[in-house]
Amino acid sequence: MRKRLANGQQSDRGTSEPALSGWRSAAMASVAARERITACPLPPIRGLNREQASAYVGISTTLFDEMVKDGRMPKPKRANGRTLWDRHQLDRAFDRLPGGDVEDGGEWDVEV
Known part of the structure; x- marks a missing residue:
């Protein structure tokens, strides 16, 4: 009321x-x-446009383009006139980037 x-x-x-x-x-x-x-909420969709894909990986679109060109990030798929990146391929490419692995024995590891 x-x-x-x-x-x-x-x-x-x-x-x-x-x-x-x-x-x-x-x-x-x-x-x-x-x-x-x-806020940059990530959509639950699988195909991401260039801006969404770069935000998903956590980098600028310029660096993302550079990484696609040199092969560190996957090439896009084409759906009619749309250019899309597969979120699962982005995950695998991100996992292949150097650093942050448990077996690396990073500088933050401390013996207790």
């Missing part, structure tokens, strides 16, 4: 909780908009 408050605003809450003031709601909307813009 919507209630009209003394300041002329309406609230879906009970009368004991006033609506947010104008500046506060604008600030919260600004934070929400920034989070929507900067």
